[in-house]
Amino acid sequence: MANMRETFLATAEEILDTDPDAVVVLADISAAQLAGAARRHPHRVLNVGIREQLLVSAGAGLALAGLRPIVHTFSPFLVERAFEQIKLDLNHQDLGAVLVSYGASYDMPAEGRTHQAPGDVALIDSLPNWFVHVPGHPEEARRLLLDSVPGDSRVYLRLSAQQNASAYFGVGFQAVRHGRHGVVIAVGPMLDRVLQATKHLDVTVLYTSTVRPFDAAGLRAAVSGTPDVAVVEPYLQGTSAHQVSAALADLPHRLLSLGTVRDTEVRIYGTLADHDLAHGLDAGSIALTLKEFFG
Numbered sequence: 064m065a066n067m068r069e070t071f072l073a074t075a076e077e078i079l080d081t082d083p084d085a086v087v088v089l090a091d092i093s094a095a096q097l098a099g100a101a102r103r104h105p106h107r108v109l110n111v112g113i114r115e116q117l118l119v120s121a122g123a124g125l126a127l128a129g130l131r132p133i134v135h136t137f138s139p140f141l142v143e144r145a146f147e148q149i150k151l152d153l154n155h156q157d158l159g160a161v162l163v164s165y166g167a168s169y170d171m172p173a174e175g176r177t178h179q180a181p182g183d184v185a186l187i188d189s190l191p192n193w194f195v196h197v198p199g200h201p202e203e204a205r206r207l208l209l210d211s212v213p214g215d216s217r218v219y220l221r222l223s224a225q226q227n228a229s230a231y232f233g234v235g236f237q238a239v240r241h242g243r244h245g246v247v248i249a250v251g252p253m254l255d256r257v258l259q260a261t262k263h264l265d266v267t268v269l270y271t272s273t274v275r276p277f278d279a280a281g282l283r284a285a286v287s288g289t290p291d292v293a294v295v296e297p298y299l300q301g302t303s304a305h306q307v308s309a310a311l312a313d314l315p316h317r318l319l320s321l322g323t324v325r326d327t328e329v330r331i332y333g334t335l336a337d338h339d340l341a342h343g344l345d346a347g348s349i350a351l352t353l354k355e356f357f358g
Contacts, residue, residue, distance in 0.1 A: 064201065065201055066201060066224065066226070067165070067198065067200075067201045067204045067222040067223060067224070067226060068093075068165045068222055068224075069201075070201035070202070070204050070205050071135075071163060071165070071204055071205075071208060071220075071222055072093060072096045072097060074204075074205045074208050074209065075087050075097065075100070075133060075135075075208070076097065076099070076100045078133070078208075078209070078212055079100050079103070079104050079107055079108065080100075080103070080104075082131070082212065083107075084129070084130050084131050085107065085130070085131050085133060085212060086107045086108075086109065086122075086125050086130045086131065086132050086133065087100070087107065087108050087109070087132075087133045087135065088109050088111065088118055088121050088122045088125070088132050088133070088134045088135070089108070089109065089110045089111070089118070089135055089136065090110070090111055090112060090113055090114060090115050090117075090118040090136045090140065091110060091112055091113050091136075092135065092136040092137055092140075092165075093135060093136075093165075094110045107130075109121065115136060115140040115141065115144045115145045116144065116145045116147070116148050118134060118136060118141070118145060119134060119141075119145040119148035119149055119152060119153065119160075119162075120148050120152050122134040122152075122153075122160045122162075123148070123152035123153050123156060123158050123160065126153075126158040126159055126160055126215070127156075127158060131159075131160075131161070131212055131213075131215075132160045132161065133160075133161045133163060133208075133212070134160055134161065134162050134163065135162075135163040135164070135165075136164070136165075137164065137165055137166040137171075137178060137180075138164035138165065138166040138167060138168075138180035138183050138221065139166070139177065139178060139179060139180035139183070141162055141164045141183075142162070142164065142180060142183040142186055142187060142219075143180055143182070143183065143186065146186055149162070149187075149190070150190060153217055154190045154191070154192075154217070158215075158217075159214065159215035159216050159217050159218075160217060160218070161208070161211045161212060161218045161220060162217075162218065162219045162220065163208070163220045163222065164180075164183065164219070164220070164221055164222060165222045165223075166178055166179075166180065166222075166223075166224075167180075167221060167222070167223035167224065167225065167252075167297060167298070168180060168181035168183075168297060168298050168323050168338075169181070169323075169329075169335070169338045170223055170224040170225070170335065171224075172331075172332050172333055172334060172335060172337065172338055173332055175332060176330075181298050181299045181322075181323035182298070182299045183219075183221065183298065184197070184219075184221065184274065184296075184298045184299070184302050185298070185299045185302045187219045187275075188275065188302060192216075192217060193217045193218070193219055193275055194211065194216055194217065194218045194219070194273065194275060194276070195218075195219045195221070195273070195274050195275035196211070196218065196219070196220045196221065196272055196273050196274075197221045197223075197250050197251035197252075197272055197273075197274055197296075197297065197298075198220070198221075198222070198223075198251055198272045199226060199227040199230075199231070199250075199251040199252045199253070199254050199255075199270070199272055200226050200227050200229065200230035200231070201226065201230075202230040202232075203230050203231065203232065203272050204220070204222055206232060207220055207272065207273075208220060221251070221298075223251065223252050223297065224335065225252040225297070225335065226252055227252060227254045227255045228255055231254075231270055231272070234273075235271065235273070235278035235280075235281040236248070236269040236270070236271050236278045236281035236282060236285065237269065237270050237271070238267060238268070238269055238285060239254065239258065239268045239269070239270045240258065240261070240266075240267060240268040241267050242261075242264065242265040242266040242267045242268075243265050243266075243287075244264070244265045244266055244291070244357060245264075245266040245267070245290070245291035245292065245293070245356075245357045246266065246267045246268075246269060246282070246285050246286055246290060246291070246292045246293070247261055247266050247267070247268050247269070247292075247293045247294075247295065247353065248269045248270075248271065248282070248292065248293070248294045248295065248303075248307075249268060249269070249270050249271075249295050250270075250271060250272075250274055250294070250295065250296045250297060250303075251271075251272055251297055252297050253295045253296065253297050253344070254268075254270050256344070256345065256346040256349060257295050257346075257349060259346040259350070260346050260347075260349040260350035260353055261350070261353060263354075264353060264354065264357055266353075266357060267285050269281070269282070269285055274296075274302075274303060277303065277306035277310065279306070279309065279310035282307065282310045282311070283310060283311070286311065286314070286316070289314070289315050289316065289317075290311060290314060290316045290317075291316070291317045291319075291356065291357060292307055292311070292316060292317070292318050292319070293318075293319040293320075293321065293353055293356055293357075294307060294318070294319070294320050294321065294322075295321045295322070295344075295349060296320075296321070296322040297322070297323075297344070298322055298323055299322055299323055299325065300320050300321060300322035300323060300324060300325050301320040301322065301325070302320075302322060303320075304318060304320050317356075319352070319353075319356045321343065321344065321349065321352060322342070322344070323342045323344070324341075324342050324343070327341075329341050329342070
């Protein structure tokens with residue numbers, strides 16, 4: 064089965080072949096894989112080179128011209144390095160684009176800290192009116208990309224090397240397991256390990272691949288009494304804590320946030336599994352933390 068990045072590139076080619084308003088903007092990353100599409104559509108596959116600020120600004124200019132830009136590179140270069148252009152060229156000018164990253168928080172550990180971006184969703188979340196998608200399966204990534212191209216909305220699609228065994232295509236929070244003593248929200252690639260971690264807990268497990276807008280109504284429908292809620296996100300710990308608090312503002316509740324750690328600089332290279340363990344995001348660590356929280 065193709066991974067998320069391969070699925071994105073194949074789907075982007077389909078979009079270019081069928082939608083004359085779609086333009087893919089690259090900063091060298093994935094240019095070789097889209098060489099065939101560039102030959103067929105030389106004016107709609109643009110490679111600006113290793114100039115990520117220009118990457119986003121060019122996408123904004125194309126949006127001003129009435130085209131639909133799909134802007135792609137690795138997550139730290141797309142969101143962190145070019146954040147000022149996202150803030151000013153897209154948000155401040157009220158322009159739409161589909162930003163597609165690959166690399167997630169630490170998918171390329173051998174490349175070091177320069178290729179890691181656990182704070183990307185939190186940065187995008189500091190700006191208004193974005194759709195943020197964190198698919199947990201390649202087919203979800205395909206569906207979310209196809210759904211994002213029509214219109215003029217601002218979309219951040221976060222692709223990862225980690226994925227779940229099955230795809231889920233519902234809107235908002237989907238109840239994958241029902242329980243009586245709390246709710247665990249699993250975001251994107253976290254679902255399979257959350258299901259493993261909670262197999263001996265009497266809790267409801269909610270899944271989502273779309274974290275913004277946040278499904279407040281779906282969360283409220285899943286909780287009961289004085290709710291205990293845990294959020295397991297594959298990026299910066301606590302990114303969605305304010306959304307949970309707002310959704311349950313009139314209800315006394317307890318909240319546990321799991322994600323990449325905030326107070327420790329992880330300096331190891333290692334493997335994906337090493338980083339999962341360092342951040343407490345492997346199934347065993349999640350199980351221990353949830354067991355303690357839910358009692």
